[in-house]
Amino acid sequence: MGETDIKDIKKGLDGVVADYTAVSKVNPDTNSLLYRGYPVQELAARKSFEEVALLLWTGELPSADELAEFTAFERSHRAMEANVKAAIDLLPLTCHPMDVARTAVSVLGANHPLAEDSSREAELSKAKSLLAQFPAAVAYDQRRRRGQEPVEPREDLDYSQNFLWMTFGEEAAPAVVDAFRVSMVLYAEHSFNASTFTARVITSTLSDLHSAVVGAIGALKGPLHGGANEAVMHTFEEIGIRKDESRAEAATRAKAWMEDALAQKKKVMGFGHRVYKKGDSRVPTMKSALDAMIEHFGRDEMLGLYDGLEQAMGEAKNIKPNLDYPAGPTYHLMGFDTQMFTPLFIASRITGWTSHIMEQRAANSLIRPLSEYNGPDERHL
Numbered sequence: 001m002g003e004t005d006i007k008d009i010k011k012g013l014d015g016v017v018a019d020y021t022a023v024s025k026v027n028p029d030t031n032s033l034l035y036r037g038y039p040v041q042e043l044a045a046r047k048s049f050e051e052v053a054l055l056l057w058t059g060e061l062p063s064a065d066e067l068a069e070f071t072a073f074e075r076s077h078r079a080m081e082a083n084v085k086a087a088i089d090l091l092p093l094t095c096h097p098m099d100v101a102r103t104a105v106s107v108l109g110a111n112h113p114l115a116e117d118s119s120r121e122a123e124l125s126k127a128k129s130l131l132a133q134f135p136a137a138v139a140y141d142q143r144r145r146r147g148q149e150p151v152e153p154r155e156d157l158d159y160s161q162n163f164l165w166m167t168f169g170e171e172a173a174p175a176v177v178d179a180f181r182v183s184m185v186l187y188a189e190h191s192f193n194a195s196t197f198t199a200r201v202i203t204s205t206l207s208d209l210h211s212a213v214v215g216a217i218g219a220l221k222g223p224l225h226g227g228a229n230e231a232v233m234h235t236f237e238e239i240g241i242r243k244d245e246s247r248a249e250a251a252t253r254a255k256a257w258m259e260d261a262l263a264q265k266k267k268v269m270g271f272g273h274r275v276y277k278k279g280d281s282r283v284p285t286m287k288s289a290l291d292a293m294i295e296h297f298g299r300d301e302m303l304g305l306y307d308g309l310e311q312a313m314g315e316a317k318n319i320k321p322n323l324d325y326p327a328g329p330t331y332h333l334m335g336f337d338t339q340m341f342t343p344l345f346i347a348s349r350i351t352g353w354t355s356h357i358m359e360q361r362a363a364n365s366l367i368r369p370l371s372e373y374n375g376p377d378e379r380h381l
């Protein structure tokens with residue numbers, strides 16, 4: 001007998017309701033997702049990422065003055081701190097950008113004067129700093145991998161414009177900025193997913209905010225979670241991206257690839273979801289952003305690959321795409337290197353994670369489930 005007699009073990013905590021949350025509501029029956037009560041599609045259509053961040057943290061959309069105050073803070077806190085750059089420079093180019101992201105957040109935590117202060121005011125201030133400071137590390141990592149110098153942030157640009165500016169060193173077209181903003185809004189929050197739950201577990205021990213975010217980054221990296229947006233692109237690359245190909249030709253090759261993968265019982269990243277079984281609420285909005293990028297860059301063949309895989313998966317297993325499926329090719333068309341996709345997810349999910357960290361702290365109980373022992377019977381030396 002182990003710690004308990006209960007034999008009703010829920011592998012992967014599948015179907016287990018672990019706590020209350022007021023941050024977001026995922027409803028798989030209606031395929032809906034509400035951030036603090038607002039449908040994510042409405043937020044993606046009409047709100048900036050900065051407004052959505054404030055909504056998630058505070059529970060309400062900001063007034064004009066509150067938004068102006070946060071915007072001024074965010075724009076003036078974007079520069080990379082010297083020891084963050086130094087730490088990144090010490091990491092080999094062979095390491096994964098998620099390792100760089102994890103390290104950058106760890107250094108930012110060590111630097112923060114309020115690191116050990118867990119009052120709500122301090123937590124909110126740290127969350128805001130992290131949102132403002134993180135993009136420079138991602139942009140710099142992509143640039144150093146291409147042998148390029150860092151690009152200084154610009155206070156005259158909004159969050160999404162500046163992220164693209166620091167990454168590519170040129171002002172992005174409005175259509176690209178908007179697709180990026182939409183991805184940031186959609187990736188921001190999703191209840192008790194694996195990385196958010198990790199952040200809550202760490203917080204439940206009364207550890208600090210940056211430690212919880214570093215742990216969450218570790219959970220997000222895996223391809224069953226956030227790493228899937230990178231993995232989707234590897235699938236496209238394995239099938240072969242041929243710019244001169246027609247949409248129909250690309251779809252035919254993609255379908256054949258999927259049929260072969262499923263015959264080999266492979267898991268194809270970007271499809272399926274633990275909670276949504278009838279389709280991910282965020283996919284139609286992200287797919288519209290992808291369509292806009294396909295049109296903007298004149299890359300119809302990408303749509304062929306996208307449709308071919310989706311159709312073949314649907315016909316064979318009736319499994320629907322998740323958010324990572326349209327997000328991967330969208331980031332590719334914007335010009336991000338494939339390995340940078342999951343760090344982009346972090347930049348957005350910082351908002352959801354830190355909202356949950358504050359919520360966990362406000363009504364804390366140590367998260368410590370039981371296990372049923374199935375090792376050897378008691379024995380002696």
Ligand SMILES: CC(=O)SCCNC(=O)CCNC(=O)[C@H](O)C(C)(C)COP(=O)(O)OP(=O)(O)OC[C@H]1O[C@@H](n2cnc3c(N)ncnc32)[C@H](O)[C@@H]1OP(=O)(O)O
Nearest residue numbers: 223224225226228266267268269270271272273274322323
């Ligand atoms: C933003 C996000 O984090 S969204 C999630 C991103 N992750 C991915 O895209 C990874 C690929 N998908 C998956 O591995 C799964 O769908 C998960 C992990 C997301 C959810 O899985 P679970 O709810 O645990 O379901 P599980 O993995 O048990 O799958 C149920 C069945 O569907 C199949 N299945 C589920 N997803 C896939 C997939 N992507 N490719 C092929 N088969 C799949 C499983 O093989 C299993 O089949 P079986 O019953 O014949 O064994």
Ligand SMILES: O=C([O-])CC(=O)C(=O)O
Nearest residue numbers: 189190192193194274275
């Ligand atoms: O909810 C999940 O399990 C994964 C997910 O879609 C997310 O974190 O956005």
